[in-house]
Amino acid sequence: MVDVLIVGAGPAGVSAALTASARGLSTLWFGSRSLSEKLERAELVRNYPGLPDVSGRDMRDAFLRQVDELGIEILEQRVASIYPLGSSFAACAGTDYFEGRALILATGVHAARSLPGEQELLGHGVSCCATCDGELYRGKRIAIVCEDPSLEDEVAFLADLAETVALFTPFECETPLPGRVERFLGTPTAIVGNGRVEGVEFDGGLMPFDGVFCLRKSVSPQALLQGLETIDGHIVVDRSQRTSIAGCFAAGDCTGRPYQFAKAVGEGNVAAHSAAEYLKSAR
Numbered sequence: 361m362v363d364v365l366i367v368g369a370g371p372a373g374v375s376a377a378l379t380a381s382a383r384g385l386s387t388l389w390f391g392s393r394s395l396s397e398k399l400e401r402a403e404l405v406r407n408y409p410g411l412p413d414v415s416g417r418d419m420r421d422a423f424l425r426q427v428d429e430l431g432i433e434i435l436e437q438r439v440a441s442i443y444p445l446g447s448s449f450a451a452c453a454g455t456d457y458f459e460g461r462a463l464i465l466a467t468g469v470h471a472a473r474s475l476p477g478e479q480e481l482l483g484h485g486v487s488c489c490a491t492c493d494g495e496l497y498r499g500k501r502i503a504i505v506c507e508d509p510s511l512e513d514e515v516a517f518l519a520d521l522a523e524t525v526a527l528f529t530p531f532e533c534e535t536p537l538p539g540r541v542e543r544f545l546g547t548p549t550a551i552v553g554n555g556r557v558e559g560v561e562f563d564g565g566l567m568p569f570d571g572v573f574c575l576r577k578s579v580s581p582q583a584l585l586q587g588l589e590t591i592d593g594h595i596v597v598d599r600s601q602r603t604s605i606a607g608c609f610a611a612g613d614c615t616g617r618p619y620q621f622a623k624a625v626g627e628g629n630v631a632a633h634s635a636a637e638y639l640k641s642a643r
């Protein structure tokens with residue numbers, strides 16, 4: 361159990377982690393040492409104070425140097441799901457659960473498009489987390505929509521549990537899988553069901569399933585933490601970066617426009633201060 365779980369290692373997550381460390385909070389910080397694809401892609405940043413005409417890569421290296429010098433560790437894991445447990449949160453990453461008293465979401469913009477029916481049936485047969493929900497489908501018929509080759513491990517995990525598996529990938533899947541896994545190149549056009557998953561539409565027909573796993577590199581805020589209030593895919597926050605769930609704060613692009621480094625860094629700082637205040641008042 362740590363004080364704060366921080367999800368996302370872009371500029372907002374970096375800023376939150378630095379401030380949490382300065383406030384003496386214990387943290388588990390999930391992301392990657394490459395920090396953010398956006399940092400990689402920004403050719404020249406001209407509006408970040410103190411670093412005129414810096415490239416995104418140089419900015420990334422400077423961020424990384426700073427967290428390394430302070431000994432702040434980044435857990436190179438994708439968080440697939442988070443559960444509020446009353447006075448704490450449990451984050452599921454890989455095959456493990458991690459618990460923190462407060463939570464900061466700094467996940468950036470969720471770019472992937474959901475399938476029609478996916479958000480409505482989330483938690484009613486649709487899941488984004490193999491580890492969290494796989495056991496519910498032991499011996500059942502499932503569809504897996506896997507949009508990123510780096511998630512093939514999760515496919516293999518589910519393939520060992522389910523009775524039959526239809527795997528839909530927009531790429532040729534190389535992973536050796538049990539014979540009962542039927543592979544389809546492409547993605548279903550919709551997930552169908554009336555209050556509960558009944559199947560997926562693919563190639564003009566309806567294929568029946570008990571459950572559908574949608575495995576993507578980035579997870580929508582609502583799928584990551586059910587019950588989180590969002591508008592147009594952005595997490596709703598107040599000026600203290602508080603979300604609709606007590607103890608959960610959000611910062612950066614995930615809270616809305618403008619999508620800017622300085623905003624992300626400022627919000628990450630406020631989120632960590634607010635988390636510290638929350639933890640003090642909860643004691």
Ligand SMILES: Cc1cc2nc3c(=O)[nH]c(=O)nc-3n(C[C@H](O)[C@H](O)[C@H](O)COP(=O)(O)OP(=O)(O)OC[C@H]3O[C@@H](n4cnc5c(N)ncnc54)[C@H](O)[C@@H]3O)c2cc1C
Nearest residue numbers: 368370371372396398402438439468612613619620621624
């Ligand atoms: C080409 C380009 C140029 C830009 N130029 C400028 C500029 O000149 N000036 C400016 O101010 N802004 C610029 N921006 C915008 C800037 O990059 C963003 O506003 C900033 O990166 C937002 O930071 P963030 O931390 O909120 O999100 P991100 O940078 O998107 O970082 C979020 C991180 O969280 C990770 N993550 C998400 N979900 C999970 C999960 N479930 N588990 C673990 N990790 C997760 C993501 O993989 C990502 O690495 C530019 C953007 C682009 C694409």
